[in-house]
Amino acid sequence: MMMFPVAIMAIADESDRIFMEQLYCDHEKLLYKRAYQILNSKADAEDAVNNACVALIKKIPLLRTLECNVLSSYIVSTIERVSINLFNKRKRDNLYTFGAEEDFINGMPSGDLVPDDRLIKDGDTEALYHAILKLPQRERSMMQMKYYDGLSNAEIAQVYGIKPDGVRVYLFRARGHLKEMLGGENDGK
Known part of the structure; x- marks a missing residue:
């Protein structure tokens, strides 16, 4: 049959x-x-x-x-x-899933980093990688598009059909979540 x-x-x-x-x-x-x-x-x-x-x-x-x-x-x-x-x-x-943690970390141009990003970059890459994997999918994807792919907030907003300010908020929350997951161990640097 x-x-x-x-x-x-x-x-x-x-x-x-x-x-x-x-x-x-x-x-x-x-x-x-x-x-x-x-x-x-x-x-x-x-x-x-x-x-x-x-x-x-x-x-x-x-x-x-x-x-x-x-x-x-x-x-x-x-x-x-x-x-x-x-x-x-x-x-x-x-396109927007993570590969090796080194690719993500090394892909971030250090000259363009804001203080929060430097804190993330200075941390343990393995711990950072595991923390990134725990982020909600949208935050994880937006971080990759912003810091690895080098897209602007406007370009990311176009992908998700939201306003650029919405992307900025997602990225801010994602960095906050990462700092929380990493235990604030980098706060003194």
């Missing part, structure tokens, strides 16, 4: 479910092949196919009216769009 995506199995209307099961059977190989070509990952391709099925389920009335060749084109464009969106999301997520 063929395994269908959960989204298809969850369709309440039986005729819609049968329609989507048939559509999936007819285009399964094409869906996975195109998703894999874009994502180069079996797991990501499976996620993309599931997401594409969800998108297609929302368009069942339209899909029923399309001719075979137009329907295939619509399905291909849907899987491509979903795969590209997933690729961009993964790329964005990976």
Whole structure:
């Protein structure tokens, strides 16, 4: 028996479910092949196919009216769009995660450091690395964008869709959290 995506199995209307099961059977190989070509990952391709099925389920009335060749084109464009969106999301997520602690610490230009940043830079890099990993995701990402990638507050704000002053507040809080986690051991320096 063929395994269908959960989204298809969850369709309440039986005729819609049968329609989507048939559509999936007819285009399964094409869906996975195109998703894999874009994502180069079996797991990501499976996620993309599931997401594409969800998108297609929302368009069942339209899909029923399309001719075979137009329907295939619509399905291909849907899987491509979903795969590209997933690729961009993964790329964005990976872009702002931390690598080695030395990269982060050494990436901070010392001439541009404010006093709080010097306190952080003078500390034990291993303790700092572990403290950074404990920060909330948004603070951690913003610190990397600011101090490692060298982005301005305005550029970071654009990524998150907030105002530059909001970025400044997040960075201030992140530095405060780091100083708390490091036990204020650098206060005298």
